[in-house]
Amino acid sequence: MKILYYLPSLYTSGGLERIIIFKANYFADHLPNVEVVLMTSEQLNKPTFFPLSEKVKHVDIDVRIDYPFDQSPLLKVLRFPFLYRRFKNRFLQILRQEKPDIVISTIRREINFLPLLNDGSVKVAELHVTKEFYHPNFPKGLNGFLRKRKDTIRLEKLKLMDAVVFLTAQEKSFWPELSNVHVIPNPIVLRPREQSSCQSKQVIAVGRYVPQKGFDLLIEAWRIVNVRHPDWVLKIYGDGSPVELQNEINRLGLEESCRLRPSTTAIEKKYCDSSIFVLSSRYEGFGMVLIEAMACGLPAVAFDCPSGPSEIVRDGEDGYLVENGNIEELAKRICDLIKDDLLRKEMGKRAQLNSARFQVENIADRWKDLFDSFGKHTKSD
Numbered sequence: 380m381k382i383l384y385y386l387p388s389l390y391t392s393g394g395l396e397r398i399i400i401f402k403a404n405y406f407a408d409h410l411p412n413v414e415v416v417l418m419t420s421e422q423l424n425k426p427t428f429f430p431l432s433e434k435v436k437h438v439d440i441d442v443r444i445d446y447p448f449d450q451s452p453l454l455k456v457l458r459f460p461f462l463y464r465r466f467k468n469r470f471l472q473i474l475r476q477e478k479p480d481i482v483i484s485t486i487r488r489e490i491n492f493l494p495l496l497n498d499g500s501v502k503v504a505e506l507h508v509t510k511e512f513y514h515p516n517f518p519k520g521l522n523g524f525l526r527k528r529k530d531t532i533r534l535e536k537l538k539l540m541d542a543v544v545f546l547t548a549q550e551k552s553f554w555p556e557l558s559n560v561h562v563i564p565n566p567i568v569l570r571p572r573e574q575s576s577c578q579s580k581q582v583i584a585v586g587r588y589v590p591q592k593g594f595d596l597l598i599e600a601w602r603i604v605n606v607r608h609p610d611w612v613l614k615i616y617g618d619g620s621p622v623e624l625q626n627e628i629n630r631l632g633l634e635e636s637c638r639l640r641p642s643t644t645a646i647e648k649k650y651c652d653s654s655i656f657v658l659s660s661r662y663e664g665f666g667m668v669l670i671e672a673m674a675c676g677l678p679a680v681a682f683d684c685p686s687g688p689s690e691i692v693r694d695g696e697d698g699y700l701v702e703n704g705n706i707e708e709l710a711k712r713i714c715d716l717i718k719d720d721l722l723r724k725e726m727g728k729r730a731q732l733n734s735a736r737f738q739v740e741n742i743a744d745r746w747k748d749l750f751d752s753f754g755k756h757t758k759s760d
Contacts, residue, residue: 383479390425440469494539574676588619593659603710650675678726
């Protein structure tokens, strides 16, 4: 069986790139008689950020629609028809060359033509972004028409796919129009070699410095926590520009207790050096950092945002779920864990145990079952 994934690029440290490479490596290395091809279109002659297994083939078709990222909107519109034709033609050329049994789409531009192809391959879509926020960057004045139009087109294309895979049951519930659906969560990428003792006076949060991650809300909550527990520290690790967040920290006088840090390849150690993990996101496709932190033995406090936290955190058992956006409740639950050493440590132990359901072996079995269910439909049979 040959599986082909498409996503635009693999040179960044993003969560999508990380999880696709991780799964591709595992499938190629551990599933019998499986070949994996990763196709990109804007790799820019750069190496992949995360290492690829020698058994995974990487092909880039070099069609730069989005790059340069600072190009003018007008220029992008004018160039798009020509570049899109080139993208489609080169995409089809790779399909003819590789002859995959299964093509997995991350629902980008290829979704417009992929389900219409009659090349003998099974077509699978993987959704990594929650439905409500699929187009968060649309100008507000265009949201009503353009967003609705794009959502309708995407829905019609997804109906034509052989399968659509969601990361959570909650996300599945947002798409009642679809019948070809499956729920397979992301696996834990980390394999922790140690566990947190939950004794350090440190809280950790991880994510890009963008509004989605809600670090502005977390900083507001930390102002409340800091008054009650001034000996504790919050460290936030992320990519991007934290200037606005740092200005807010300075305004609130939290410079000593709230620290912004760049992303790190040693994130496992940072989890284990901490005692509580906080997810303050306004929305998530899943919440990979949650299961990573829990695997390191950290109890979690998370906004019950769409979608993911409610299917990862067991409220009151291995962490707390908080009303989405409720800053006061977020602060209260952090304080509950700070002031009760025994509760914090017991929740951390249960978090580590409960995270085992996301181990890659368990998740890969669910993907293998899905792949095997296509057996009678694939061209190789």
